[in-house]
Every structure is written in C-alpha cells, then in structure tokens.
Amino acid sequence: MKARYLLPVTVFLVIVAVFGLVLYQINQGRNIREVPSPLIGRAVPQFELPLLLEPEQTFSSEQLKGRVSLVNIWASWCVSCRYEHDLLVQMSRDTDISIIGINYKDERADALKWLRDTGNPYEASIFDYDGRAAIDWGAYGTPETFVVDQQGVIRYKHTGPITEEKLRDEIMPLINKLREAGDTA
Amino acid sequence: MIPEIGHFALVVALFMALVQTVMPVVGAYRGIPELMAMGRPAARAQFLFVAVSFAMLTLAFIENDFTVAYVVQNSNSALPIEYRISAVWGAHEGSLLLWVLMLAAWGLAITIFSQSLPEHFLARVMGVMGFISVGFILFILMTSNPFDRLIPGATDGRDLNPLLQDPGLIIHPPMLYMGYVGFSVAFSFAVAALLGGRLDATWARWSRPWTTVAWLFLTIGIVLGSWWAYYELGWGGWWFWDPVENASLMPWLAGTALIHSLAVTEKRGAFKSWTVLLAILAFSLSLLGTFLVRSGVLVSVHAFASDPERGVFILAFLVVVIGASLGLYAWRAPNVYGGGRFRLFSREMLLLANNVLLMAALAAVLMGTMAPIVLDALGLGKISVGPPYFDAVFVPVMLPLVILMGIGPLVSWRSGDMRPVFKKLRVVFIAGLVVGAVLPLVTMGRTTLMVAAASMIAVWAIFSSVQYLRDRLIRRPGNRGLSAGVYGMVIAHAGVGVFVIGATLSSAFSVERDVHVRVGDTVRINDFAFHLEEVKPVRGPNYHSDMARVTVTRDGEQVAVLTPEKRTYFVQTMPMTEASIDATLFRDLYVALAEQRGEDGWALRVYHKPFQAWIWSGPLLMALGGILAASDRRYRTSAKRIVQTRRRSAVGPVVREAKV
Amino acid sequence: MRMVLVFILLFLVTARVAGEMTLSNPEDEQRFNDLSKVLRCMVCQNQSIADSNAELARDFRDQVKEQINEGQSDAEIIDYMVERYGHYILYRPPFNMATAILWTGPFILVVVGFVMVVRTMRRQEQSQAGTNTRQQARLRELLEKSADFDDKGG
Numbered sequence: 001m002k003a004r005y006l007l008p009v010t011v012f013l014v015i016v017a018v019f020g021l022v023l024y025q026i027n028q029g030r031n032i033r034e035v036p037s038p039l040i041g042r043a044v045p046q047f048e049l050p051l052l053l054e055p056e057q058t059f060s061s062e063q064l065k066g067r068v069s070l071v072n073i074w075a076s077w078c079v080s081c082r083y084e085h086d087l088l089v090q091m092s093r094d095t096d097i098s099i100i101g102i103n104y105k106d107e108r109a110d111a112l113k114w115l116r117d118t119g120n121p122y123e124a125s126i127f128d129y130d131g132r133a134a135i136d137w138g139a140y141g142t143p144e145t146f147v148v149d150q151q152g153v154i155r156y157k158h159t160g161p162i163t164e165e166k167l168r169d170e171i172m173p174l175i176n177k178l179r180e181a182g183d184t185a
Numbered sequence: 186m187i188p189e190i191g192h193f194a195l196v197v198a199l200f201m202a203l204v205q206t207v208m209p210v211v212g213a214y215r216g217i218p219e220l221m222a223m224g225r226p227a228a229r230a231q232f233l234f235v236a237v238s239f240a241m242l243t244l245a246f247i248e249n250d251f252t253v254a255y256v257v258q259n260s261n262s263a264l265p266i267e268y269r270i271s272a273v274w275g276a277h278e279g280s281l282l283l284w285v286l287m288l289a290a291w292g293l294a295i296t297i298f299s300q301s302l303p304e305h306f307l308a309r310v311m312g313v314m315g316f317i318s319v320g321f322i323l324f325i326l327m328t329s330n331p332f333d334r335l336i337p338g339a340t341d342g343r344d345l346n347p348l349l350q351d352p353g354l355i356i357h358p359p360m361l362y363m364g365y366v367g368f369s370v371a372f373s374f375a376v377a378a379l380l381g382g383r384l385d386a387t388w389a390r391w392s393r394p395w396t397t398v399a400w401l402f403l404t405i406g407i408v409l410g411s412w413w414a415y416y417e418l419g420w421g422g423w424w425f426w427d428p429v430e431n432a433s434l435m436p437w438l439a440g441t442a443l444i445h446s447l448a449v450t451e452k453r454g455a456f457k458s459w460t461v462l463l464a465i466l467a468f469s470l471s472l473l474g475t476f477l478v479r480s481g482v483l484v485s486v487h488a489f490a491s492d493p494e495r496g497v498f499i500l501a502f503l504v505v506v507i508g509a510s511l512g513l514y515a516w517r518a519p520n521v522y523g524g525g526r527f528r529l530f531s532r533e534m535l536l537l538a539n540n541v542l543l544m545a546a547l548a549a550v551l552m553g554t555m556a557p558i559v560l561d562a563l564g565l566g567k568i569s570v571g572p573p574y575f576d577a578v579f580v581p582v583m584l585p586l587v588i589l590m591g592i593g594p595l596v597s598w599r600s601g602d603m604r605p606v607f608k609k610l611r612v613v614f615i616a617g618l619v620v621g622a623v624l625p626l627v628t629m630g631r632t633t634l635m636v637a638a639a640s641m642i643a644v645w646a647i648f649s650s651v652q653y654l655r656d657r658l659i660r661r662p663g664n665r666g667l668s669a670g671v672y673g674m675v676i677a678h679a680g681v682g683v684f685v686i687g688a689t690l691s692s693a694f695s696v697e698r699d700v701h702v703r704v705g706d707t708v709r710i711n712d713f714a715f716h717l718e719e720v721k722p723v724r725g726p727n728y729h730s731d732m733a734r735v736t737v738t739r740d741g742e743q744v745a746v747l748t749p750e751k752r753t754y755f756v757q758t759m760p761m762t763e764a765s766i767d768a769t770l771f772r773d774l775y776v777a778l779a780e781q782r783g784e785d786g787w788a789l790r791v792y793h794k795p796f797q798a799w800i801w802s803g804p805l806l807m808a809l810g811g812i813l814a815a816s817d818r819r820y821r822t823s824a825k826r827i828v829q830t831r832r833r834s835a836v837g838p839v840v841r842e843a844k845v
Numbered sequence: 846m847r848m849v850l851v852f853i854l855l856f857l858v859t860a861r862v863a864g865e866m867t868l869s870n871p872e873d874e875q876r877f878n879d880l881s882k883v884l885r886c887m888v889c890q891n892q893s894i895a896d897s898n899a900e901l902a903r904d905f906r907d908q909v910k911e912q913i914n915e916g917q918s919d920a921e922i923i924d925y926m927v928e929r930y931g932h933y934i935l936y937r938p939p940f941n942m943a944t945a946i947l948w949t950g951p952f953i954l955v956v957v958g959f960v961m962v963v964r965t966m967r968r969q970e971q972s973q974a975g976t977n978t979r980q981q982a983r984l985r986e987l988l989e990k991s992a993d994f995d996d997k998g999g
Binding site for chain 3: 579697
Binding site: 018021027032035 | 458462465469473476480493503507514515518519555558559561562566567
C-alpha cells in the first residue's frame with residue numbers, strides 16, 4: 001500500500017532526471033533548435049536546373065554521383081553566408097573536394113556580382129530561382145551544407161554557417177572516410 | 186544610488202525570509218511560542234523590503250537610469266510612462282522580482298487574514314512560505330540581478346520588446362503571477378498539515394478561500410494572455426497550445442481539481458490525502474512552468490532569453506521544494522485515514538470523476554508539452570505537438586467533464602438517489618439538446634455533427650446550472666437567502682458553458698481571408714464588405730506606422746470603421762501588426778494589415794469570427810464565480826467560530842466529522 | 846542572445862518576396878487554411894506556417910497551394926513535407942513506439958482512475974456491510990439536517 005504514496009515523488013524524480021539530462025546536453029553545447037534531416041542516408045532529390053554562370057546549361061542530380069562532394073546552399077542576400085564564405089574559398093583552393101553551390105532565391109546579377117567580389121569556391125552553382133529545389137533538399141535556412149557520397153547519398157547536413165571547428169572535426173574527417181571507402185570498393 | 190538601495194533592500198528581504206523560515210518552524214518543533222510568533226513580523230518585514238526593492242527598480246525605469254543594465258535592455262527614453270513601468274516585468278529579471286513581490290504579498294495576506302489559525306499551524310505555514318521566498322530571492326541575487334550596473338552607462342536604452350508595448354501586457358503578468366504564486370498558500374497549508382501530522386477537514390476549510398482566490402487570478406491572467414495573443418499577434422488565434430501557454434494551463438487544471446476536491450474534504454472529510462497531493466501538485470506545476478519558461482529547455486514565442494545556469498538553479502530548487510514535499514507526502518499520507526463513506530451515485534463520486542477527468546486532461550497537456558523535450562533528449566527524434574494532438578486528446582477528456590458538471594451539484598452527498606435528480610433534469614436535458622442543436626443552425630445557418638454535440642453539451646451546462654439555482658431557491662430552508670458560494674458555483678459553471686459555445690462556434694465557423702488588395706478594393710466575407718479606404722503614415726511616440734482605414738458595410742449600411750496598423754518601432758525595428766477589431770456579442774470583425782506589396786498594394790488578413798466574445802466572457806464568469814465563492818460569509822464566520830472553539834477546548838478546532 | 850541574432854540574420858534578411866499563389870475555389874482555400882495550421886514553420890520559435898510572416902513560411906504556403914492546385918490530397922501534401930523535413934514539421938505527432946504513451950496515456954489514465962475509484966468503493970462497501978442499520982438511519986438523518994446549511998457544493 002505504501003508504494004502507492006511513493007508514486008508521485010517517483011514520477012517527479014523521473015521528470016527531474018529528464019530535465020537534468022536536457023540541461024546537461026545544452027551545457028555540452030547542444031543546440032536544441034537543430035532539426036536533424038530525414039534525408040541523411042537517402043539519395044539526393046532529383047533535379048535538373050540551369051547553372052548560374054552558364055544559364056543555357058543545366059545541372060542534374062545524376063551529376064553529383066561518382067565523387068564525394070560538398071553541397072552548399074547560399075544566396076547573395078544571406079548575411080550569415082558571408083561568415084563561411086572565406087572558409088569555402090580556402091577549401092576550394094587547398095583541396096580537390098568539389099563544392100557544388102545551390103544559389104537560393106537570388107537575382108542572377110546579384111549572385112554573379114557576389115561571386116566576382118568575394119571569390120567563387122564553387123565547381124558549379126545551380127540557379128534555384130524559386131527555391132523549390134531547396135525545399136526538396138529539406139532546407140529551411142541559408143546557408144546549409146551537405147556532404148554527398150560517390151553514390152549520390154546524403155551523408156551529413158549542417159544548418160547555418162560552417163565554422164573552422166566544424167570543418168576540421170566533422171566535415172573533413174567524414175569526407176576522407178567516404179573517399180577511402182570509395183577507393184577500396 | 187537608487188539601484189543600490191533596491192539591491193540592498195532585497196538582501197535584507199532575504200534575511201527576513203530566512204528568519205521567517207527558521208524561527209517559526211524551530212519554534213513549532215520545540216514548542217517555543219516566542220519563536221513561533223516571529224513568523225508573522227518577519228513575513229511583514231520581508232514584504233516591506235521586497236516592496237522597497239521593487240519600487241526602486243520601478244523608479245530606475247521611470248527616471249530612465251541607463252546605468253542599470255536591465256533598464257538599458259528593456260526601456261528607452263521615448264517609451265511612454267505606462268510602458269516604462271510595465272517594462273519592469275518585461276523580461277526575466279524584473280518579472281522574477283514581481284514573482285517574489287507577489288509571494289511576499291500573499292505571505293502578508295496570511296498574516297492579516299489568518300489571525301485565527303492555531304499557532305503551530307500558522308508557524309509552519311509561515312516557515313514554508315518563507316522558504317520559497319528564500320529560494321527565489323537567492324535565485325535573483327545569484328543569477329538574475331536586475332540592479333546590475335552598466336559601466337559606463339548607455340546614452341539610451343534598447344527599448345521594450347514592441348510585442349509587450351500593449352495595454353493587455355501591463356496587467357497580464359501581474360494577474361498570472363498572482364495566480365501562480367497564490368497556489369503557494371494552499372501548498373504551504375498542505376505541507377504545514379503534513380508536518381504537523383494532522384490532516385483534517387479544518388485545513389481544507391482554511392485552504393479553500395485562498396485556493397479560490399489564487400485560481401481566479403490565474404483564470405483572469407490566462408484570459409488576458411489569450412486575449413493579447415488574439416489581437417496583438419495578428420493571426421486571429423486565441424490559443425496556440427504553445428508550451429508557455431500550457432505552463433499556465435497546467436496549474437489551472439490542477440487548481441480546478443483542487444477546488445473541487447477541497448469541497449469534499451471540507452464537507453465530508455473524504456479524499457484527504459488526495460486533496461493534499463493536489464495542493465502540492467498545483468504549486469509544483471506553477472514552479473515547473475517557471476522552470477520551463479526560464480531555463481531554455483524549450484522553443485517558444487514567449488520563452489525568456491535564458492541561460493542554462495539559471496535552469497540548473499531552478500531545477501535544484503524544484504528538487505528541494507517539490508521533492509521534499511512529495512517525500513513528506515509519501516511518509517505521512519499513509520497514516521491519514523478515510524473519512525465519510527459514500528455510494529457509487531453521490532456528490533463525492535461525481536467530484537471524484539471530475540478529478541479523474543481533470544487529471545487526465547492535465548496529463549495530456551503535460552505529456553504534450555514534455556514529449557518533444559523528452560524524445561529529443563533521449564535521441565528518439567524531433568517531433569512537434571500542437572493543436573491536432575490536443576484536439577484529439579484534450580477535448581474528448583474535457584467534454585464529458587462538462588456533461589457531469591451539469592449533474593453533480595444536484596446530487597446529494599454520500600448516497601444520492603438517481604430518480605429525483607433525473608426528474609429535475611429531464612426537462613433541462615431535452616431543452617439543452619434541442620437548443621444546443623438549433624443554436625448553430627439559427628446563428629450560423631449550418632452545423633456539423635461535432636459542432637452540434639459540443640453545442641448541446643455547452644447549452645446543457647448552462648441550463649442545468651440555472652436549474653440547480655432554481656431548485657435551491659425553491660428548497661431553501663426558512664426562506665433564507667442562498668449563500669454567495671452557491672451563486673459563485675452556478676455562475677462559474679454557466680461560464681464553462683459560455684466558453685464552450687464560444688470556442689466551438691468560433692473555431693468551426695470563423696472565416697479567414699488572406700488577400701492582396703489595393704487602396705479602394707473591397708473584400709467580402711459572408712454579408713460583410715471590407716473596403717480599404719486609405720493607408721496613411723502615422724507617427725507614434727516611439728514608432729512610425731502605416732495605418733489603414735477599412736470601412737465595413739453590411740447591405741450598404743456602415744457597420745464599423747477599422748484602423749489596423751503596421752508599426753515599426755524606432756529602436757527594435759521589427760515590424761509589428763496591430764489588428765483592429767470590432768467586437769459585438771455575436772461576432773468579431775477583425776482586420777490585420779500585413780506587408781506592403783508594391784505602390785499602394787497591401788496584404789490584408791480579414792476575419793469574421795462568430796461568438797468570439799464568448800471565449801473571454803466564459804472564463805470571466807468563472808472568475809466572477811470565484812470572487813463570489815471566496816467572499817462567502819462562511820469563511821469569515823467560521824474563522825470566528827474556530828477562535829471561539831479554541832478558547833473553549835484545548836484540543837484544537839473541532840472537526841465536523843467528529844460529531845457525526 | 847547571440848543565437849537569436851544569428852537566427853534573425855539567417856532568416857529575416859531575404860532578397861525577394863514570394864509570389865503568393867492563388868487558389869481557385871473556397872473548398873481549396875479551406876483545405877489550405879487547415880493544412881497550413883498543422884505545418885510548423887521550421888525557423889520560427891513555435892508557429893505554424895499560417896501564423897508566421899517569415900520568408901520560409903511564405904514559401905511553404907506557396908508550396909502547399911501549388912500542390913493543392915496540382916490536385917494532391919492532404920495526406921500526399923503532408924507526406925511530401927514530412928519526407929523532406931521530418932516529423933518535426935507536423936504538429937500532429939506520429940503514432941509509434943516512442944509516442945504511444947503520449948497518444949494513449951490520458952485515456953489510460955481515465956480508465957485506471959475510474960477502476961481505482963470503483964475498487965476503493967468496493968472495499969468501503971464491504972467494510973460498511975457490518976455497520977448496524979439503525980446507526981445508518983441515524984447517520985442519514987443527521988446528514989439531511991446538515992445539508993440545510995451545506996450551501997456550497999462543488
């Protein structure tokens with residue numbers, strides 16, 4: 001009979017334990033707003049869109065296959081894209097990783113000017129004028145960055161500007177791992 | 186100098202609260218009357234110093250003291266005076282100080298209105314209240330000091346969040362906090378009773394008026410918040426099932442259950458341990474709400490900017506206060522025995538059913554609020570819980586409660602006879618069905634099965650309450666007047682019906698149109714034509730705005746002129762939508778100005794919302810019922826009677842059940 | 846605070862306002878209103894796409910309208926969104942192992958509550974069976990008297 005009276009305090013302690021866990025995770029630097037993408041582990045969405053620099057040419061999802069690539073959704077109006085831009089430019093200079101841009105809801109002239117002024121790290125930039133392709137990628141803000149493997153499967157997603165730490169600790173190791181796996185296969 | 190005085194007064198208040206915590210409890214434990222007697226003056230002194238501290242912060246706002254960091258963050262020299270005052274509780278630190286002020290005020294009220302309580306009991310109550318104060322004042326001083334200086338001072342402030350620059354927001358938080366904090370009284374009474382080991386019907390009688398008053402403040406606070414969201418957010422919605430709204434609804438549900446359970450405990454001495462648990466629960470949920478809103482564990486429109494350090498402090502405090510009281514409950518409650526017996530069909534039984542349903546509804550809100558946090562923390566994925574969940578789970582649990590509400594009051598205590606009850610309600614039942622079914626048809630011209638069902642239940646709730654009143658008036662012994670409590674209950678119950686009608690018809694038949702118009706265009710909803718006459722720039726004290734003039738006509742006759750605005754505040758430049766509403770008893774016409782589209786094109790949101798006013802009137806009737814119930818003479822005379830009995834017998838207050 | 850700022854920068858500063866498509870009939874408009882109330886604006890604090898002025902919410906609204914115009918059913922539109930953004934985008938949580946308690950808990954509580962109440966009653970009635978009937982009659986009489994000043998009910 002006594003057990004019944006212990007029930008409230010037990011339930012309460014369980015709730016406290018959960019909150020404690022959440023606070024601990026936040027203290028460990030976890031961002032509770034980050035929403036994991038359901039697309040990780042799945043093939044990239046199908047698309048065929050014109051290129052930013054060569055409007056008469058198109059780029060399709062098939063062209064992502066055969067190598068590990070970094071797909072970056074960006075726009076010239078996007079303020080926080082500026083924070084990661086130098087990193088991307090540096091990366092395109094120092095490594096042979098192909099960086100594919102998806103230019104999101106931009107005016108062509110603005111986007112071209114932005115690339116001229118700040119450097120163009122992209123092997124190709126896809127021109128997604130109405131933003132529909134970005135919705136297919138499950139994008140909800142710019143910038144967003146994906147790692148896509150040789151088979152065209154999305155392996156990783158980061159929302160917001162990438163930082164040096166992110167690049168060093170998560171993105172580069174993943175890309176190297178995927179490349180090694182691709183070489184041995 | 187002024188912020189330092191405020192800071193210092195708060196430190197003194199902390200010491201007063203410490204005295205209030207330690208002395209009376211030790212006194213009660215050791216049986217030293219001098220120590221017990223210290224509780225009362227300490228509580229009064231604590232209130233005085235908290236009030237001084239609060240006044241100093243207010244003064245800093247009024248005088249635009251931009252050397253105080255909190256003032257800089259939440260005020261501006263161009264801010265009108267009324268908002269400079271309400272800015273005091275516009276963010277975390279100051280609102281916490283308001284919390285503490287309310288708590289001290291409730292403590293003060295106990296020292297004034299509960300002169301008749303036995304010394305031991307009062308001493309413990311003071312101790313518990315004092316301990317809660319200690320926790321919160323420490324919280325302010327250690328993590329959230331509103332008096333922190335900014336050196337060098339700023340030339341001007343960053344202004345109050347424009348969303349909060351609104352008359353509704355001046356009084357909403359104080360009302361809400363009065364409610365939240367008010368449950369601390371019932372909590373303290375419960376813990377004091379558990380500590381003393383005597384849980385009888387008298388503590389229920391003492392707790393009842395306090396609980397009712399706290400509950401009615403919470404009711405008004407929630408209504409004001411809902412009303413504010415309705416006209417200030419500009420989306421026509423009045424309840425979003427946002428975690429922060431849920432945080433206020435949970436103690437309300439527990440408090441509602443407590444009010445009903447206290448009635449049984451007082452009258453029949455039954456459910457004693459359950460009632461005590463509810464008293465602990467109601468305040469625990471207030472504290473839980475505080476944690477949710479201020480710790481940064483959830484994502485909400487209303488959550489305070491927060492840091493985890495604060496979260497850790499409140500969580501630790503929760504463990505001490507709630508953990509200890511529930512532990513005390515587990516220890517003491519098993520020794521509390523029964524009370525009056527009752528049959529399956531009895532008032533007790535129906536009130537128990539009320540409690541079961543309210544607890545299930547509370548569980549729905551609690552789980553709906555916690556589930557996203559829990560699943561995310563355990564790595565089970567991110568989900569969102571919103572209106573579709575609550576419509577499917579909360580509403581089906583609450584509607585049966587409204588049905589039972591119509592029957593409950595007419596059933597006698599202990600062992601009710603079904604036949605006379607049903608005889609009395611037969612006509613009302615049929616009338617409720619008919620009127621409820623017809624109401625949507627007549628007023629809206631159409632209906633659905635769900636709407637008809639909800640409407641029947643609502644009309645039944647109103648009719649049966651009136652029938653109960655009639656019955657009591659006929660049967661009143663010796664032609665005496667009925668007590669305020671009876672009127673209070675009837676009005677509150679009818680208010681539930683009014684609310685259900687409003688909520689049902691408004692959500693089922695609101696028409697919303699999102700349109701792009703040019704000046705001179707007309708938008709039609711039902712019989713109403715909304716004509717955009719002009720949009721002109723207007724300058725306010727600390728914002729500039731585009732104000733539209735929309736005339737509404739019906740059959741060519743002018744019904745209303747609405748002036749929705751799109752404001753941009755000078756300092757925090759985010760655009761604010763000021764909806765304009767023409768409200769009558771049976772419909773609201775609602776226009777919100779969204780963004781400009783091209784030269785003289787505008788995006789406009791236009792709503793016709795039937796029975797919207799009933800959504801606010803219902804809960805206000807409930808609160809009015811609460812006022813009447815709390816003002817019942819019984820509580821005052823009973824206090825006198827207790828004093829007399831105490832003089833006569835050394836044993837303590839006489840329990841009614843003992844006579845039976 | 847810094848995070849908030851970043852978010853404002855991320856999502857509020859955009860180049861172009863979406864076109865906002867139109868729907869052809871009132872039924873579609875109703876469907877659109879209902880759908881947009883259950884889809885969450887991913888970047889907002891806690892708002893549906895119907896309740897938000899954020900750029901992304903507008904894009905989503907356009908997306909929903911377009912799919913309605915293409916003749917997609919409500920379920921298809923919701924599936925489309927969930928597939929890309931996960932269940933987070935939907936205000937109606939899925940029913941699965943992790944959420945079973947969430948969906949059934951309150952109803953189970955009602956049942957358990959009533960079972961407990963009835964069991965307590967039974968126990969009481971058993972213990973009451975022994976009480977002598979005259980005593981009971983006396984009790985009832987007392988009670989009826991007390992009911993006279995027993996003003997406040999529940």
